[in-house]
Structures are given as structure tokens and as C-alpha cells.
Amino acid sequence: MTEVKLFLLQRLATIGRVTRRILRATLIMLSAAWGVVIEALSVGNWRRTVRLEFWSTLVQATGGGLISTLVTGALVGFALVAQTIYWLGIAGMADAANALIITILVREVAPVLVSIILLGRSGMLSLAQLGQLTLGREMRVLRGMGIDPFLMFVMPRVLAITVSAFTLGVVFSVMSLVSGYAVCRFESVISVPLWTFLYEVTGAMQPIDYLAIPLKFLVSGFSLSLSTCLTALDVRHDDDFSTLLPKGFMSGMLAILVVNVALGITFG
Template sequence: MTDAPPPTTPQAGGGNGAAPPEATPHAEEDNRFVQLLGRFAPWLASIGRLTRHQVRFTLLLIGAGWGTLRESLRPNSWRRPVRYEFRATLRQVVGGGFLSIVITATLAGLMVVSQAAYWLGYAGMAQMTGSILVSVLVREISPILVGIILMGRSGMLSLTEIGMLVLGGEVRSLQVRGIDPFLALVMPRTFAFTVGGFTLGMIFSVVSLLMGFVVAHANGVITSSVWTFFFNVLAAMTTWDYLVIPLKFVLVGFFVGLGACISGLTVSSNDTMATIMPRGFARGIMLVLVVNILFMLDF
């Protein structure tokens, strides 16, 4: 009977006696890339959070705008509480902003109309007064000033009210009782701002032109009657002006109201009045400028 051969002792580095594999160049490059990425990861995360935050509001605005238009076409969306909210907000927007609109329109008319009539008459181009006033005052300056007044006078109020309702838990209580905060708060207020923007815009345009005519006529710059002055202004308007100018006022009011409501409805528990109001005001001004820039590019 022969003895069994002694068992072989496995060498270090592997059970089959093979040498351990050396690190490949690809593995070293991957390790360097991971280390480099780890250094820039906090910066990339900050940029990503900022971009996501800005894009989030834009997407919310687009979705809420489409939802507002869609829900407004349903008769059952305009129930009695919704109609009451619409009327209350409309009274606040038009009634609260009327005096500010008149004062601002008076100042704008004194500066723009009188100066334009004076310098155009001095240059021998008095026949261009109507077209200059339509292009500069009615179509460009008026929507911006009306949007700023809407945002500062009424938009901040809606933003504050809805934001306090969210922070106080009242919006959550509405959801528990089966009431949609979007239908109860956002939709009626947005349409109230839309109607209010158109109304205040028309008032601003008429008052600014009228006050400018009064000052220019008193100084002898304009010698025609007020009816001839307004006829020249209307004659200088093109077909697009009759469509674009009211549409600008409507869209400015729509997006100012919608932006204020969405900003108030999306506040977090970490927000305070010191953070809600500056953010909402900056968003409102941005929306007013974007609407006017888009019309400027297209028309």
C-alpha cells in the first residue's frame, strides 16, 4: 500500500497558484476620474439645484396656465365660492389700482406726449406725432407700467394671502374637505387679474394721452382740438396694433396674477415673509418683461 502524496500548499495571491493581477491602465484612469468628479460634485450639485428650481417654476407656470384655461371652460368650475372670489379680487385689482394708474398715466403723459409733440414739432415732423405715441407710449411703455402697478399693488397682496394660507395650514384643510385650492384660489384670481389688466391698461392709455394733450395744448405745442388729436393717434394705429395692444394688457394681467398665485401656493415651511415677497416680486417683474419682449420680437 503506497502512501498518498502530501497536499500542496496554495501560494499567496490565488488558490490556483497564479500571481495576483496587476492594476490595468484603464482602472487607474477610472480612479482618477472618480476622484476628479468628487472634487467638482458639490459645484455641479449647486448648479443643478439652481437650474431645477428655475425650470420648476417655469414648468409650473405653463401647467397652471393651461389648467386655468381648461378648467374655466367647465361650467361646474364656476360655483358660488369661486365667483365670489373672482368678484372680490376684481374689485381689489381695479378699485385698488385705479388711483395709482391715473397718477402714473398722468406723469407718463406729461413726460412722453408733451416732449414728443414738442421735439417733433421743432424738427418739422409734427405729422408723425400719432405714430410715435402709439409705438412708444401705448404699445411699449403702457403694458410695462400697468404690469408693475398690478404686481406691486395687487399681486403682492394675493401672494401674501395665499402664502399665509399655506403656512397656516388652511390650504391643507381645504384639501381635506375635498375643495381643490387651484379652483378655489388660483383660477378666479388669475382671471380677475386678466380682466383687471385689460381695464387698467385701457384707462392708462386714455388718461396718459389726454393729460399729455392738455399740457401740450396749454403750452401751444399742439393747436388742434382733442378730437383731432385722438383721431390722429387712432389713424396711426395699424390692424396689428388693434390686436396686439389689448392682447398685451390681457396677457400681462394673466401672467402677473398666475405667477403671484403659484408663488404663494408653492411656499415651503422654511419660507417667511422676508423670502416670499422678494421672490414673488422678482418673478412678476420678469413675467411682465418676458411678455413684452416676446411681442417685440414677433411684431
Template structure:
């Protein structure tokens, strides 16, 4: 029996470089293709006439919002103290209170809230999606659905992505409101703020134009949808030998990169 020929070092080097690039490109193309399918099917009225799809949408939406609500409130409270209160403190110390709204709009509204809400969705709902889809793939239920003439995309992926997008916007608004309230109350108790809450809101809204609020909403919706897409692809592309201990770290890294990339690209595009 002939001995196996050793693999040349240059080929191993090329494989080590090209392998991650190829897998990353496959993930990007799969995400874009699935996103195009969600937009096409989601905007078609006939897609939502099926009771099973509407039921799955309600279940996913309830799980995403209720599951992330407590974490959003706690995180927003900490951010309200750490960002809003410190902003009020140092601008008051420097005598630049007029720039409070501009700084909060740039830091809290545009960057911090969408990213943190996306991470909360990834940790609370994205992991559930990975485990459920991975179990569905490992149990052969996808093949059963296809054999019955049912579309797994329409029954599983579409409602989950739409629910996560809506949950991202809802939790983002709650996050922003709680952070502002916490920051104001902390500033009021420490005598940094002497005016009514209306002044802080007017300062913030005066420094934030319509485009900023539109960017805020778009970021939340896009990030929520991306979390669902990445987690769905990770779960449905798993093998039978892979367990949640293999899938969850992979989904977390992919989801984190998707959140940061989407936030950065949308900020640059709106600049």
C-alpha cells in the first residue's frame, strides 16, 4: 500500500488563509440571500394569511420582548447612571450645559443603544434560535417539513426575523427612555439638574434632527433582523455531531461581528 504523500507547507498556508475567508464569504452571502427572501416574502400580504405563521410570529415576539425586557431595564439603568449622569456632571462642571443634547444624541442615541440592545437580543433570544434550529436540523424535522410540501423558511425563519426586528425597535425605545429617566433622576438627586425633565428632553430633541431618529430606528430594526438571520443560519447549517456547546460560541462571534458592522456601516452611510 502506497504511503500518503505529505502536504506541502505552501498549500497548508494557503488553506489557513483562504479557509476563514471562504467561510466568511459564504456566511455573508447566505445572510444577504436570506435577508432578500425575508423582505420579499414579508412584504407579500398572502404570506401572513397562514395561521401557523402568525402564531409563530406572536410566540417569537413575546419571547424576544419579554425575555429581554428585564435585561434592557437593568442595563439601561446602569447606562443612565454611567453615561447620562456623567455627561450632565462634566458638562455642568465645564459650564457647557447647552451641549448636553448634542453629546447624548451622538453617543447614546446613535451608537450605545442600538449596539447594547443588539447584544441583549443576541444573548437572550439569539441563543434560543440557535438551539431550536440546531435541534430541528439534527432531528431531521426540516426534511420532514419539506417532504410534506411545507416551506421551512416561511414557517420558521420569516416570523423569527420579523419578530426580532420589531423587538429590537421596541426594546431600543424602552432602553433609551429608561436611560434618560435614570440619568435625570440621578442628576436631580445630586443637584446637577435643577430644571424640569422637559428641559432635558427639549435639549435632546433640539440637537437631534429627523435623520438622527430615522437612523436610530433603522439601526434597531436592522440589527434585530441580523441577529435572527445569523443565528438561524448557524443553527440550520449545523451537523448532527455538533452540540449547542459548538454552535453557541460560533453564533455569538458571528452575531457580535454583524451587530458592530451594521452599526458602523449605517453610521458612516448617514454621515
């Protein structure tokens, strides 16, 4: 009886530790997200060093991820847009192709793929840079000098990657549609001009899509950047790069998936 009781207590302790860890991470994310928004509204926080951090991160994220976004968008356009138009045309459901492209490609696929590109190109870079400062105790030195790492690094990087996510999301969507159109035009599946095709596709958007699509891009970029930055700052005494990088990647991926699922359920 004592062994059974000890076993149950151990299992309950394990569940409690996991629950506390999940709740702690969730509360930290929510409070940090609120902090970024509030601090960004204060003009006095945008000192020269903060502005430089914002612009350097924006250039790195947008410029560094542009080629990957174009290539991925072209491949997705060939694999998804062209195939959707082709097979729905064969099935006699060509009228439903535009609505399906908007729903699957622009609303669901594009935010996730763009966020993954940003996570690999910029999120992991921020994780490595801030993690190195934290592991090397430079963050403590900055705090001792009266410099807040949250205002200096987290806020400008999160906002920069948020803007970059929206920009690359638009580039990805346009590239996917253009490459899908080019394939269909080459195969003589469609004969309308490019501008007519784009007009028909955007015309299939519902009013809610004009809110849901930009919001998915913005919130996905915001959450993945915030999660990687917080992972870099929340380093334990036994952490090193071999544990920090996988932890940051998993937290970024989890943030992307949770945000897209939650917004997908919210907007239907």
C-alpha cells in the first residue's frame, strides 16, 4: 500500500511540475507581449540605439528571408495553386478554385511557411546572439549599467520581425499566385491575363479575410520572435548552446502553431 501511494505521489508531482512549467511559460509570454506593446507606445523608449537595433533587425529579417520566401512561394504556387486550378477544372468546379486558393494558400499555408522561414533565418539568430550575452553574463553587466535588455533588444527585435512577417507574407502570397498562374498559362489551363486572374482571386476573399490574413502574419511574427528572445533571456545555470538552441526552436515552432490554430478557430 505504501509503494502504491508513493507511486501515485510521484506521478502527481510530475504532472504538477509540467503544469507549472506550461503556466509559467504562458504567463511570461502574455506579460512580455503586453510589455512590448506598452513600451513601444512610449516615444522616450525609442532612443538612437533602440532605433538602430530595430532597423538592423528589420533589414536582416526581410532581406535575409526574401530569397527563401520567393523560392518557397514559387514552389508552393506550382504545387498548390496550379494543381488546384487544374484538378478543379477537370472536375468541373473551376468556379470554386479562387475561394479555395484564398482559404488554403493565403489564410492557412502562407502564415505558417513564412513564420518558419523567419524562425530559421532571424529567430534563431536572435536566440544565438542574446543567448550568448546571457550565458556570458554580459546581460548582468548591462543591467548594472542601467540598461534594460528588454527595451534594448527584445522590443525592437520583436517589432522588426513582426513588420518583416507581414512584408514577406505579402511577397510569398503574390509569388505563389504568379507562379501558379504562369504554370497554368503555360499548360493552357487558363487563358485570362495575369491582372484578371489576380482580380478574380482577390475578389473571392470574404470581408473577414481582410482582417484574418494580415492578423495571422503579424501575430505569427510577433509570437515567434518574442518566444525566441525570452528563451534566450531565461537561461538556467546548466544551459549551454546545445540545450538552448533546440529549446528556442521548439518554443518558436509551438508559438507559430498555437497562434495559427487559435486564429484559425477564431475566424473560422
